[in-house]
Amino acid sequence: MTMPEILKPLKTWEHLSGARRKPSEYEIVSTNLHYSTDDQNSPFELDPNFDIALWFKKYRNESPIKHPDWNSFRDPDEIVYRTYNLIQDGQEAYVFGLLDQFSDREHDKALSPSWVALLGRLYTPNRYLFHSLQMHSAYICQMAQASTISNCATYQTADHLRWLTHTAYRTAELAKVHGAAGFGLNEKNRWLSDPAWLDIRELVEKALVAWDWAESFVVLNLIVKPSIEGATIRSLGESARRNGDTLLGLLSDAQLVDASRHQKWSRALVKKMLEQDENREQLRVWIRKWMPLAKAAINSYCQYLVEVPDAAERSIATVEEFHASLGL
Amino acid sequence: MSQLPIISNFQGDFLLQLVLGDSEGTINSLAEAAAYHSVGRRVAPQPGKVIRVRRQGETGFYKPDAKVSDTDIKAMDCLEFVFSDPDKK
Amino acid sequence: MTILDRSEWYDIARETNWTPTFVTEEELFPEVMTGGLGVTRDKWEKYDEPYKTSYPEYVKIQREKDAGAYSVKAALERNKLFETADPGWISILKSHYGGLALGEYAAMSAEARMTRFGPAPGMRNMATFGMLDENRHTQLQLYFPHEHCSKDRQFDWAVKAYHTNEWAAIATRRMVDDLFLGRDAISIAIMLTFAFETGFTNMQFLGLSSDAAEVGDYTFSSLISSIQTDESRHAQIGGPALEVLIANGKKAEAERMVYQGIAGAWRLFCVLTGPSMDYNTPLAHRKHSFKEFMQEWIIGQFERSLIDLGLDLPWYWDKLVAEFDYMHHAYQLGLWYWRPTIWWNPAAGVTPDERDWLEEKYPGWNDTFGKCWDVIIENVVAGRMDKTYPETLPILCNMSQLPICAIPGNGWNVKDYPLEYQGRTYHFNSEIDRWMFQQSPERYRDHMSLVDRLLAGQIQPPDIGGILKYMNIAPGECGDDAHKYAWADAYRVNPFSKSAA
Ligand SMILES: [Fe+2]
Ligand SMILES: [Fe+2]
Numbered sequence: 001m002t003m004p005e006i007l008k009p010l011k012t013w014e015h016l017s018g019a020r021r022k023p024s025e026y027e028i029v030s031t032n033l034h035y036s037t038d039d040q041n042s043p044f045e046l047d048p049n050f051d052i053a054l055w056f057k058k059y060r061n062e063s064p065i066k067h068p069d070w071n072s073f074r075d076p077d078e079i080v081y082r083t084y085n086l087i088q089d090g091q092e093a094y095v096f097g098l099l100d101q102f103s104d105r106e107h108d109k110a111l112s113p114s115w116v117a118l119l120g121r122l123y124t125p126n127r128y129l130f131h132s133l134q135m136h137s138a139y140i141c142q143m144a145q146a147s148t149i150s151n152c153a154t155y156q157t158a159d160h161l162r163w164l165t166h167t168a169y170r171t172a173e174l175a176k177v178h179g180a181a182g183f184g185l186n187e188k189n190r191w192l193s194d195p196a197w198l199d200i201r202e203l204v205e206k207a208l209v210a211w212d213w214a215e216s217f218v219v220l221n222l223i224v225k226p227s228i229e230g231a232t233i234r235s236l237g238e239s240a241r242r243n244g245d246t247l248l249g250l251l252s253d254a255q256l257v258d259a260s261r262h263q264k265w266s267r268a269l270v271k272k273m274l275e276q277d278e279n280r281e282q283l284r285v286w287i288r289k290w291m292p293l294a295k296a297a298i299n300s301y302c303q304y305l306v307e308v309p310d311a312a313e314r315s316i317a318t319v320e321e322f323h324a325s326l327g328l
Numbered sequence: 329m330s331q332l333p334i335i336s337n338f339q340g341d342f343l344l345q346l347v348l349g350d351s352e353g354t355i356n357s358l359a360e361a362a363a364y365h366s367v368g369r370r371v372a373p374q375p376g377k378v379i380r381v382r383r384q385g386e387t388g389f390y391k392p393d394a395k396v397s398d399t400d401i402k403a404m405d406c407l408e409f410v411f412s413d414p415d416k417k
Numbered sequence: 418m419t420i421l422d423r424s425e426w427y428d429i430a431r432e433t434n435w436t437p438t439f440v441t442e443e444e445l446f447p448e449v450m451t452g453g454l455g456v457t458r459d460k461w462e463k464y465d466e467p468y469k470t471s472y473p474e475y476v477k478i479q480r481e482k483d484a485g486a487y488s489v490k491a492a493l494e495r496n497k498l499f500e501t502a503d504p505g506w507i508s509i510l511k512s513h514y515g516g517l518a519l520g521e522y523a524a525m526s527a528e529a530r531m532t533r534f535g536p537a538p539g540m541r542n543m544a545t546f547g548m549l550d551e552n553r554h555t556q557l558q559l560y561f562p563h564e565h566c567s568k569d570r571q572f573d574w575a576v577k578a579y580h581t582n583e584w585a586a587i588a589t590r591r592m593v594d595d596l597f598l599g600r601d602a603i604s605i606a607i608m609l610t611f612a613f614e615t616g617f618t619n620m621q622f623l624g625l626s627s628d629a630a631e632v633g634d635y636t637f638s639s640l641i642s643s644i645q646t647d648e649s650r651h652a653q654i655g656g657p658a659l660e661v662l663i664a665n666g667k668k669a670e671a672e673r674m675v676y677q678g679i680a681g682a683w684r685l686f687c688v689l690t691g692p693s694m695d696y697n698t699p700l701a702h703r704k705h706s707f708k709e710f711m712q713e714w715i716i717g718q719f720e721r722s723l724i725d726l727g728l729d730l731p732w733y734w735d736k737l738v739a740e741f742d743y744m745h746h747a748y749q750l751g752l753w754y755w756r757p758t759i760w761w762n763p764a765a766g767v768t769p770d771e772r773d774w775l776e777e778k779y780p781g782w783n784d785t786f787g788k789c790w791d792v793i794i795e796n797v798v799a800g801r802m803d804k805t806y807p808e809t810l811p812i813l814c815n816m817s818q819l820p821i822c823a824i825p826g827n828g829w830n831v832k833d834y835p836l837e838y839q840g841r842t843y844h845f846n847s848e849i850d851r852w853m854f855q856q857s858p859e860r861y862r863d864h865m866s867l868v869d870r871l872l873a874g875q876i877q878p879p880d881i882g883g884i885l886k887y888m889n890i891a892p893g894e895c896g897d898d899a900h901k902y903a904w905a906d907a908y909r910v911n912p913f914s915k916s917a918a
């Protein structure tokens with residue numbers, strides 16, 4: 001046996017030491033952290049074919065979307081845990097400052113009865129929707145091919161809990177002032193049977209069980225999120241402003257800051273996928289498959305936003321432009 | 329020579345080890361192979377004693393000069409290697 | 418100021434279950450990923466997490482905690498601890514980071530499984546914070562060791578270890594995968610958060626933190642205690658899950674999961690924490706033995722939390738408690754003797770004074786483990802170094818993937834616990850390990866230990882060189898004695914002092 005050379009200390013982790021520049025904090029703490037991707041035949045240090053191993057092999061390892069080096073993916077915002085909390089603590093201070101001020105001004109008392117009714121129908125049931133986004137993002141986190149992808153999904157999961165929290169908070173506030181309107185009581189029924197929500201619910205329920213990790217990402221980040229962000233956040237927010245509900249307008253904008261961050265990493269991941277030209281057709285197939293449901297969801301919801309007559313049209317156009325800008 | 333991997337549980341040692349024996353050799357040579365990985369490493373030699381071999385859980389030892397392939401020892405059997413007085417059987 | 422109290426809206430934020438109509442309930446929460454032993458989802462409406470927090474509170478508190486942890490690091494960066502600390506302590510850091518950092522990341526995936534597949538909204542929300550927590554723990558425990566990379570190649574293993582087939586890494590993956598990464602959401606709630614985190618992480622982190630302060634490593638001490646504050650929060654996901662299972666007639670099954678969790682976690686703590694406390698920590702800084710620590714934490718505290726929940730103690734409890742006396746001493750012998758196959762430099766920890774301490778804490782140590790060390794010491798003193806290195810592999814337990822070992826010397830009781838299953842013979846370290854296998858053989862059946870792989874010809878050439886290559890460990894990173902055998906000097910001066918006890 002020939003003696004191997006004696007390894008010398010390196011300036012950084014071995015897998016980063018080939019780069020010409022010093023690795024960033026982001027790279028040091030975020031890259032190459034999934035080990036269950038190392039052996040494609042046996043994700044875990046267990047039987048290669050017990051039920052959960054088969055799940056990972058089928059829905060992650062055997063995904064039609066392939067790339068030889070998923071670990072080369074980078075979050076364009078290079079968010080790490082530390083900066084995530086810095087950013088969001090600041091954002092929450094802003095939002096809770098708004099909530100505080102508007103409450104002091106007795107904002108909810110000034111809302112018109114018709115707008116209050118619409119909030120109960122089109123705004124507060126959002127918590128079910130936002131929670132589904134939270135659950136769905138957590139699926140992408142655990143199934144992604146690289147830790148740099150999982151991290152984006154982790155922060156996205158938390159952001160959706162944030163949206164859910166804002167919605168729950170506002171639901172409680174509205175219930176205090178408008179007790180008879182059923183806030184905090186009627187949302188589940190609305191979510192289950194109101195025609196404004198049915199198509200959205202169909203979309204998210206079906207999206208949640210699209211198990212292939214890449215399809216799961218496509219349907220959530222390229223279809224569901226851009227669609228509902230256009231309809232139940234942006235368009236609803238515009239409608240709010242036209243009904244004297246400045247608070248909801250500002251809250252919506254605050255959430256859209258998160259949404260635009262989500263779009264940035266989604267764009268980067270699609271770009272990574274398209275480094276392999278064979279992936280383009282599959283991504284298009286999925287978009288063709290899911291867009292009809294998304295359009296129906298947007299249309300059904302937006303028809304009730306009477307002050308924003310072009311809400312559906314604009315929301316759909318925004319989603320389609322997003323896809324076009326991705327080359328899909 | 330035909331390699332036979334067995335599990336060595338050597339008296340006084342702290343673990344089971346993989347030992348490659350020779351199925352054409354004797355029980356004694358198997359004991360030597362096992363001793364190589366324990367005695368003088370973590371087990372003090374016991375001059376004047378011999379090492380006898382038995383299957384885990386049994387009291388009777390294999391005959392020292394028996395050919396391994398003539399016994400019931402199979403690959404990866406767990407065998408105990410025990411210091412004994414030379415005259416005892 | 419008119420901000421609503423959390424209690425006024427908390428319940429609304431966890432009223433998010435609905436019965437799907439476009440897909441079935443079973444599709445949305447498939448048994449394989451949700452688990453739950455047939456307890457239907459409506460029964461989980463009773464799930465009530467005892468620790469309540471919210472998104473705005475979380476990001477605020479965590480921002481402050483991080484500011485604390487990182488500023489301690491920055492302030493102490495020039496304090497040169499790395500140059501002045503005892504090499505045994507540095508070894509503890511290396512084994513800790515390599516063994517834990519990516520395990521924390523696997524815990525993030527497990528928390529994500531509960532966030533997606535957990536049957537109760539409160540569990541899903543708490544697990545969302547759990548995901549963030551474990552993301553934090555990974556990042557902290559990579560950021561802190563990274564600065565040492567340029568001084569010592571072994572620190573590269575903070576990220577590398579889990580990606581290798583090094584044997585301790587295989588054993589660590591086995592535990593992590595079996596207790597959480599490869600489990601359904603409800604099993605994770607019980608095995609990871611209740612058994613592992615309540616039972617063992619607490620102990621590991623509190624113990625390490627106080628040991629770190631004791632040796633003057635305040636950076637590590639504050640890091641570890643900061644992590645522990647997160648753990649003690651999200652560890653509370655499991656308790657209410659157990660309550661739901663018990664209330665719905667699944668006590669026996671729930672207990673079984675707890676017992677598997679404890680047994681799996683114990684093995685790993687035994688091989689990593691046991692030798693850290695009783696051998697690598699410099700004698701002057703040892704406040705308690707590993708056994709004392711286990712007795713306080715596992716018997717004193719964890720046993721009580723089992724009883725509080727109305728759970729019986731595991732059938733193997735006496736056997737496990739008996740292991741506090743010897744198992745980690747056996748692992749220490751294995752770690753030190755097979756030191757070229759690990760990514761840290763183990764301290765022998767057997768100077769005459771240390772042996773007196775071991776004999777005091779573990780009466781009979783000299784007559785058992787000491788017998789093996791006597792031979793090793795003689796070889797070191799005589800310069801027969803070739804006799805202090807291995808030339809074969811230990812037999813590895815098909816459950817823990819750790820060497821099958823027990824008490825040597827005059828207490829010799831080493832034994833194989835074999836099991837014949839579907840035509841293959843499996844080898845186990847104890848009845849507990851064999852019982853683990855029997856609970857769900859399909860999870861383990863076709864897995865091969867390192868020894869199985871060697872015998873199947875997967876490791877080429879089948880010699881020490883080939884094995885080290887397979888483990889991806891090479892000179893410059895593989896372990897050697899932490900103190901470069903300086904401890905043996907005491908025996909050179911007075912070869913008989915070892916029998917002081
Ligand atoms: Fe953790
Ligand atoms: Fe944890």
